[in-house]
Amino acid sequence: xxxxxxxxxxxxxxAYLYDDRIHVLDSIETFHEIRMSNRIGRVLPPHCSxxxxxxxxFQDRALAEQIVEVxxxxxxxDFTITDRARLFDEFAQIRSTGIACDRQESILxxxxxxxxxxxxxxxVAAISLSTPIVRMTPEREEETRKAVLETAIRASAL
Numbered sequence: 498x499x500x501x502x503x504x505x506x507x508x509x510x511x512a513y514l515y516d517d518r519i520h521v522l523d524s525i526e527t528f529h530e531i532r533m534s535n536r537i538g539r540v541l542p543p544h545c546s547x548x549x550x551x552x553x554x555f556q557d558r559a560l561a562e563q564i565v566e567v568x569x570x571x572x573x574x575d576f577t578i579t580d581r582a583r584l585f586d587e588f589a590q591i592r593s594t595g596i597a598c599d600r601q602e603s604i605l606x607x608x609x610x611x612x613x614x615x616x617x618x619x620x621v622a623a624i625s626l627s628t629p630i631v632r633m634t635p636e637r638e639e640e641t642r643k644a645v646l647e648t649a650i651r652a653s654a655l
Contacts, residue, residue, distance in 0.1 A: 533627030551597035555620035
């Protein structure tokens with residue numbers, strides 16, 4: 498996490514699945530005036546946060562349904578997915594591509610990226626790099642995706 502923060506000068510967070518809730522376990526914030534932030538202990542929405550979607554997508558269907566039911570599908574922005582079928586379609590895409598993003602679904606002007614560990618099965622943790630959309634270019638997005646994947650692979654090997 499520290500390497501990601503130092504390399505990109507953006508907020509990096511880790512979340513963990515406790516029963517049927519996804520909690521922020523750790524967060525390192527950037528010093529930029531305009532930044533995305535996270536709070537340790539915060540419960541993440543499984544339908545509109547990158548880490549929430551990444552973790553929920555890799556649970557068995559019954560637990561994924563329970564996680565979504567416990568949190569609900571409240572709209573946070575005009576981009577929030579509130580349709581259950583569309584959300585589960587996105588979960589399938591996340592399992593296929595290994596990429597989970599929050600594209601202004603939780604907070605306007607934010608872009609959060611998360612890649613689950615490369616193995617199949619139950620994913621219990623996620624790492625994200627959070628960037629205000631004003632600093633994200635297509636080139637930087639690709640660079641951060643690769644770096645977050647490398648970090649997830651290293652973390653899952655511990």
